[in-house]
Amino acid sequence: xxxxxxxxxxxxxxxxxxxxxxxxxxxxxxxxxxxxxxxxxxxxxxxxxxxxxxxxxxxxxxxxxxxxxxxxxxxxxxxxxxxxxxxxxxxxxxxxxxxxxxxxxxxxxxxxxxxxxxxxxxxxxxxxxxxxxxxxxxxxxxxxxxxxxxxxxxxxxxxxx
Numbered sequence: 001x002x003x004x005x006x007x008x009x010x011x012x013x014x015x016x017x018x019x020x021x022x023x024x025x026x027x028x029x030x031x032x033x034x035x036x037x038x039x040x041x042x043x044x045x046x047x048x049x050x051x052x053x054x055x056x057x058x059x060x061x062x063x064x065x066x067x068x069x070x071x072x073x074x075x076x077x078x079x080x081x082x083x084x085x086x087x088x089x090x091x092x093x094x095x096x097x098x099x100x101x102x103x104x105x106x107x108x109x110x111x112x113x114x115x116x117x118x119x120x121x122x123x124x125x126x127x128x129x130x131x132x133x134x135x136x137x138x139x140x141x142x143x144x145x146x147x148x149x150x151x152x153x154x155x156x157x158x159x160x161x
Contacts, residue, residue: 029054037064059085069095074115090115100125121145130154 027047032039041061045054056078063072070093076085087108092115094102101124106115123134135149 027051028057037068038062056085069093087115098125 029045029047031043031045033041039062041059044058044060046057047054058078059076061074061076062070065071072093073091075088075090077088079086089105089107092104092106094104096102102121104121105119107117107119109116118138120138121136123136125132130153133151134147136145137148139146
């Protein structure tokens with residue numbers, strides 16, 4: 001079930017990226033480093049308008065647990081001044097016993113030198129009727145998560161057919 005939820009989350013993210021890329025005049029090129037756990041680092045380059053040159057843009061770092069479930073996707077942006085990738089934000093994945101996946105967005109905090117500025121999270125859960133998505137924003141003033149959206153996709157799971 002956990003694999004199904006992760007697959008649905010990745011498929012939704014892939015479709016969103018495809019739509020965004022189709023509407024963008026920017027073209028990108030990708031290069032990945034892998035090991036036994038999967039993709040460990042992915043580089044995103046902007047392609048020049050004439051298609052001859054690649055320019056540094058983003059770097060993704062992936063961290064997996066022992067069962068090869070994604071725990072963290074770190075996004076670093078290219079800084080032309082320092083000529084290096086600098087931390088920007090990270091997506092932290094948490095898996096629950098009831099096969100839900102929680103994804104938290106944390107911004108890089110220079111003073112802490114860590115991803116401690118948690119702003120948003122999404123919770124994906126599969127059930128017999130489909131997939132439920134809940135979006136939250138963190139209210140630092142009241143120290144609580146506020147739900148900003150909820151959506152349920154009703155679809156019969158293939159395993160139940």
